[in-house]
Amino acid sequence: MMTNGPEFLEIFLACSRLGAILVPVNFRLTQPELDYTLKNSSPRLFVFSEKYMDPVRALNLSEELPLLTLSIHHANQYPAGEDNGFTDYHEAVAAFEGKTPHLTPSTGPADPGEAHVIMYTSGTTGQPKGAVLPHRKTFFNCLNADIFYKMDYDDIMLVVTPLFHSGALLIQTAPTLYKGATLVIHPKFDPKRTYEDIARYRVTKFLGVPTIYRALLRVPPAERRDISSLRVSAIGGEKVTVDLLIECGKAGFPLRQVMGQTETSIMLWASEEDFMKKTGTLGKPVFHAEIDLIDKQGKRVPVDSVGEVVVKGPITMKEYWHDPAKTEETMRHGWHHTGDLAKKDEDGYFYLMDRAKDMYISGGENVYPAEVEKVLRKHPKLEDVAVAGMADSLWGETGVAFIIPKSGKKLDPKELLTLCDGKLARYKWPKKYVFCEEFPRTVLGKVQKPILVEANKGKEQPIEKEGNAQ
Incomplete structure (x- = not known):
């Protein structure tokens, strides 16, 4: 559990060579969440940054788990003679600093199906699940990323998202190391420093979530730096609007989109050219995977029909x-069921509709919030919007629009329904609204709708409009 830095890579590579399983831990976890993750994974060794000393100490790990704790703090940061019960990472590895590497035969597993990394899902509902990612998966992710990024040995990859996430560790860092290219790693994301280091190091490859790109676009043009060295700017992690793609293109970020999840990493990708000819597409499957769409009976759906995305392959x-139990629910008949709903056109391009669990049923009709949000986001006074189903005595569930207006703008919720008119069936129109200042999000910027709904129960107001019926 640490911020981005060289130590993270040292431990990642050491575990890989030893055959030990690495468990990257989200440093934003609350104490109960951290306690759950550690008890569920039962590590023998726990390495963490010095800034997390207090929450780790409060867990009394030495009394509850058979593990050795190892801290990355420096001893001189604490009072002389203090017995903190932890080992100083830098002191422990000091004997090897600056010396010729001592090469030994790898003791890693001969079977590529053996566990390499356990990554815990963000846990937007229920307890997080530890996805066991085998060595084979890491290798084929590297091969897919090699193709996707058009990687070469002289590339320079900038990493600004946390290494505890699959995107940073397995889709940026591992492929760069595999190719023998160069990594520039930031301890945390800072928009101005991102511009500065792209210019300073002539960065060629970059990956960010929409939240990161929106922050980069907010930097005044006069304070930006030359980013013409960028050959690939990837975007993924949450829904991407066409407006964002256009604005990023104008700012000099040549965007290509990826879609994936912790359990699979990249599944689909779209080139810059794909965006021009296929508006809103997530692209086609990566080279080393088989992707399909199925209905609830497990049958392949026709072209332009909505189905669940399933994945097979390494x-x-x-x-x-x-x-x-969760494994059996997710892995069925050799296919990994993602829970993502999409459709595919006649040319084989995929289009994300929504998460299956985000769908709600209003008056017996299925409503996919992503479809509604796509329409509402066209309002010029809207900064962001999230739609979710909430219990309703008449319809079972109705749509509630959680609205963040643009700064200084007054937005009449009735105006949102004007956008829906003619574009969405009336049962899809949101019936209520809540004004918000911000949305609870995962580290990847995904809106945590269960938390958003729970925090705003009783605050929703009806959107008054004549004819606003199912």
């Missing part, structure tokens, strides 16, 4: 750690 996880 890029899928092995299982959920100590959770055979």
Whole structure:
């Protein structure tokens, strides 16, 4: 559990060579969440940054788990003679600093299906699940990323998202190391420093989530730096609007989109040219994977019909750690069921509709919030919007629009329904609204709708408009 830095890569590579399983831990976890993750994974060794000393100490790990804790703090930062019960990472590895590497035969597993990394899902609902990612998956992710990024040995990859996430560790860092290219790693994302280091190091490859790109666009043009060295700017992690793609293009970020999840990493990708000819597409499957769309009966859906995205091949996880029930629910008949709903056109391009679990049923009709949000986001006074189903005595569930207006703008919720008129069936129109200042999000910027709904129960107001019926 640490911020981005060289130590993270040292441990990642050491575990890989030893055959030990690495468990990257989200440093934003609350104490109960951290306690759950550690008890569920039962590590023998726990390495963490010095800034997390207090929450780690509060867990009394030495009394509850058979592990050795190892801290990355410097001893001189604490009072002389203090017995903190932890080992100083830098002191422990000091004997090897600056010396010729001592090469030994790898003791890693001969079977590529053995566990390499356990990554815990963001846990937007229920307890997080530990996705067991085998060595084979890491290798084929590297091969897919090599093709996607058009990687070469002289590339320079900038990493600004946390290494505890699959995108930073397995889609940026591992492929760069595999190709023998160069990494520039930031301890945390800073928009101005991102511009500065792209110019300073002539960065050629970059990956960010929409939240990051929106922050980069907010930097005044006069304070930006030359980013003409960028050959690939990837975007993924949440829904991407066409407006964002256009604005990024104008700012000099040559965007190509990726879609994936912790359990699979990249599944689909779209080139810059794909955006021009296929508006809103997520692209086509990566080279080393088989992607399909199925209905609830497990049958392949026709072209332009909505189905669940399923994945087969060497890029899928092995299982959920100590959770055979969830594993069986997700891995069926050799296919990994993602829970993502999409459709595919006659040319084989995929279009994301929504998460299956985000769908709600209003008056017996299925409503996909992503479809509604796509229409509402066209309002010029709207900064962001999230739509979710909430219990309703008449319809079972109705749509509630959680609205963040642009700064200084007054938005009449009735105006949103004007946008829906003629574009959405009336049962899809949101019936209520809540004004918000911000949305709870995962580290990837995804809106945590269950938390958003729970925090605003009782605050929703009806949107008054004549004819606003199912």
